[in-house]
Amino acid sequence: MSELVYTLLEFCHVAKIDEQLVMEFVEHGILEPELGQDQWLFRSDALSRCLLAERMRHDLQLDLHGVALALQLIERNQKLRHRIDYLEQLVERLRH
Amino acid sequence: MDFKDYYKLLDLPPSATQEEIKRTYKKLARKYHPDVSEEADATAKFQEVSEAYEVLKNKDKRAEYDELREYVNNPNQFQNAGASHGRFNSDASAESGLDDLLRSIFGDQGGFGGAASGFNTQRGGGFDSRGQDIRYDLGITLEEAYAGGKRSIRLSTPGVDKTINVTIPKGVTQGKELRLKGQGEPGNGKGAAGDIFLTVSFLKHPLFEADEDDITLVLPVTPWEAALGESVEVQTLGGKVNLKIPAGSQNGKRLRLKGRGLGNGDQFVMLKLVNPPIESDADKAAYEALKEKFSFNPRDSMARRV
Structure with missing residues (x-):
């Protein structure tokens, strides 16, 4: 259940995003499908990344280079946030 | 409006x-x-x-x-x-x-x-449109994440009210997305049903903290256990194991239990030195004996740095 993979067509259908746009996301390194038997395969975690990319593109009117950069920064930010949460909890446990 | x-x-x-x-x-x-x-x-x-x-x-x-x-x-x-x-x-x-x-x-x-x-705009698209996806935050315990398992959850949205069975994959980590295909809101006309997306989040655990697939346990130890070394029993998500505290350990030392985290992750044990409280004159005398014995100043290194 967790590691579903999609072909390009399935992926576009589920994400409700145009095939052309998904291909451009791939070109800009925003999505990195694996290459299986002559076709791209998208892992299920690519889906939320794709939807986030589309929101950045549409809502913030970024070009795809900007979208790629925004995603990189958003993800780094999330990682740092998780790390801070973890360290804060750890400090709490060390103090009490 | x-x-x-x-x-x-x-x-x-x-x-x-x-x-x-x-x-x-x-x-x-x-x-x-x-x-x-x-x-x-x-x-x-x-x-x-x-x-x-x-x-x-x-x-x-x-x-x-x-x-x-x-x-x-x-x-x-x-x-x-x-x-x-x-x-x-x-x-x-x-x-x-x-x-x-x-x-x-x-x-x-x-x-x-x-x-x-x-x-009269047709909200949500034409006649044969796909049903809406449902998104849901799935709070699970670290034990459930470690061992995997099944869970029933009740979903209630305007289009759907049902109980679904979810399989929690072994070793799943925080933020992971699980998809239940075709179990979202029904489609219109010939449109397929939407999907359910569950985002895993960990509930607070009384002992453990998770950092991606690694688990940390803060373990209280006495000063002599840390100084002399000791074999102690510690909790892991998979049950109790023996851990050897090496002689000469200091506060905050991190010991690794390989493969005892989530999936391929490890468990880390962080030592927290706890001084016994003084409850009698004899206790006090024991501390005073230590003071006599050691001419140790932990602030020496600070003096050298300024």
Whole structure:
């Protein structure tokens, strides 16, 4: 259940995003499908990344280079946030 | 729905150029977009801003909105203008907030121009459209994440009210997305049902902290256990194991139990030295004996650094 993979067509259908746009996301390194038997395969975690990319593109009117950069920064930010949460909890446990 | 002054929302004069509207929207979208904003009510604010922009960015919709705004601000001017209301019925008003605005002001009767049909936008797309996806935060314990397992959850949305069975994969980590294909809201016509997306989040654990697939346990030890070394029993997500504390350990030392985390992760044990409290004269004498014995100053290294 967790590691579903999609072909390009399935992926576009589920994400409700145009095939052309998904291909451009791939070109800009925003999505990195694996290459299986002559076709791209998208892992299920690519889906939320794709939807986030589309929101950045549409809502913030970024070009795809900007979208790629925004995603990189958003993800780094999330990682740092998780790390801070973890360290804060750890400090709490060390103090009490 | 009340009439909204889109110009006020964007903090622009009604005479603003299309270029100014676009620039202001971009600025506000960066400020309030829920994916990047730290503002408290970012989602609501962004919705307002994008609703305003949807209308104002399009010259036809904007002209229509300007007329409507004029009407709301000076209703008397329009007393004899019944015939002209028909103009609010154009296609431009469909599929935007303008549609709702018009309805809020003129009511749902469609009494003007006799053409109510313009308002009846099919929400959610055409007849054979795919059902909506359902998103749900799945809070699980670290034990469930470690061992995997099954869980029943009750989902209740406007289109769906059912209990679903979820398989939690062994070793799943925080933020992971699980998809249940075809179990979301039913589609329209021949459209397929949507999916359910579950985002895993960990519930607070009394002992453990998770950092991706690694687990940390803070283990209280006595000063002599740390100094002399000791084999102690510690909790892991998979049960109790023996851990050898090496002699000469200091506070905060991190020991690794390989493969005892989530999936391929490890468990780390962080030592926390706890001094026994003084409860009798004999206890006090024991501390004093230590003081006599050691000419140890832990602040020596600080003195060397300033």
